[in-house]
Amino acid sequence: MTTTVAAYAAPAAKAPLERTTIERREVGEHDVLIDIKYAGICHSDIHQAREGWGEAIFPMVPGHEIAGVVEAVGSGVTKFAVGDKVGVGCMVDSCRECENCRAGLEQYCLQGNVGTYNAIGKDGEPTYGGYAEKVVVDEAFTLRIPDGIALDEAAPLLCAGITTYSPLRHWNAGPGKKVAVVGLGGLGHMGVKLAHALGAEVTVLSQSLRKKDDGLKLGADHYYATSDESTFKELAGTFDLILSTVSAPLNLDAYLSLLKTDGAFVNVGAPEEPVALNLFSVIAGRKTLAGSGIGGIRETQEMLDFCAAHGLGAEIELIRADQINEAYERVLASDVRYRFVIDTSTI
Secondary structure: OOEEEEEEEOOOOOOOOOEEEEEOOOOOOOOOEEEEEEEEHHHHHHHOOOOOOOOOOOOOOOOOOEEEEEEEEEEOOOOOOOOOOOEEEEEEEEOOOOOHHHOOHHHOOOOOEEEEEOOOOOOOEEEEOOOOOOOEEEEEHEEEEEOOOHHHHHHHOOOHHHHHHHHHHOOOOOOEEEEEEEEHHHHHHHHHHHHOOOOEEEEEEEOOOOOOOHHHHOOEEEEEOOOOOOHHHOOOOEEEEEEOOOOOOOOOOHHOOOOEEEEEEEEEOOOOOOOOOOHHHHHOOEEEEEEOOOHHHHHHHHHHHHHHHOOOOOOEEEEEHHHHHHHHHHHHOOOOOEEEEEEEHOO
C-alpha cells in the first residue's frame, strides 16, 4: 500500500516550489521507510529545478541530503531496525552488477545510477527527493548516521561531505600534502574541514577575503583572494591538489599554474557553461585536470564514520519549509553560511 506524504515540489522549470502531496511506494522486502527529519539544500537542487543542467522531470521534489529515523522495515531487511538514525544521499539504486557497482563505485554505475530525485526508478516511476515528510529507500542505499553527529548537521554530509571526501581520499590528501579548496560555500567549507582532519596543509582560494576568519576557524592554514592578481604569482607551483567546489566557470589555465609537477586540479562544482583550456597548461608539469562525483555507498559510510570520529558536521542554517524559495535566492547570492537545512516537520 502506498503512502501519501506532504512535500515541496517545483511544478515546472524555474517555477517557485510549492507545498503538495506525493505518493511513496509500498515498503518492499528490502526497503526502509524513513521519517525524514532534515533535508539539506544543495546548489544541485537549484540547477535541476531550473533545468540548468538540461531537461528535467516535473513536478520535481528536490533533496538528496536526507537525515531521518527508520519508521518501518521490510521483511528481508537486515541492516536497519525501527528507530535507527539513517541518511540518504544522491542515489537510491544502481544496476548492482556492472564492474563499477561490484567495486563499490555505484556512483559511476555503467548503466547509470538512479538519482534520489529527477530520475526514473526501476519501477518506471519518477523518484522524489527529501523535501518531504517520508521516503522509502532500499536498505542497500541507506546509510547509518553515527551517534556522534547531530541529525541536522549530518544531512549535508550526504552530498557536500561525500562529494569532497571522495576526491580528497582518492588523491591522497594527508600529512605532507598541500591542498587548496576553491570556494568557501556549502561544498567548500566541508572540503576545508575534511582536508584539515586528514592532516593536509589547507589553503582556501576565494574571490575575496570576506570569509577569511571563518575559513581559518574551519581548519584552513592559509586564505587568499583570487581577485588579487598577485595571488597567482605568489602561489605558482604550490599545490599537490586543488579541489574546485564552485559552480561558476573559472580560468583553468590560471588555476593549473598553481599546481606542482604531477599535481591535480579536481572539479566537484559543475558550471552550467563550457569552460576553455589551453592544453599546454596540463602538458607542462604533467598535471591532471579531473572531475569527481559523489562516493559509493561503502565510501559514504566511511565518510560518516570519519566525521563522527573527528567531531565534524556541516555548518548549517536551519529553515522552515516555507523559506525554501527564499533560500534558493540566497544560495545564488552566496548568502548562506554554509548550508541551508530544512526542518521537515514544518512541511
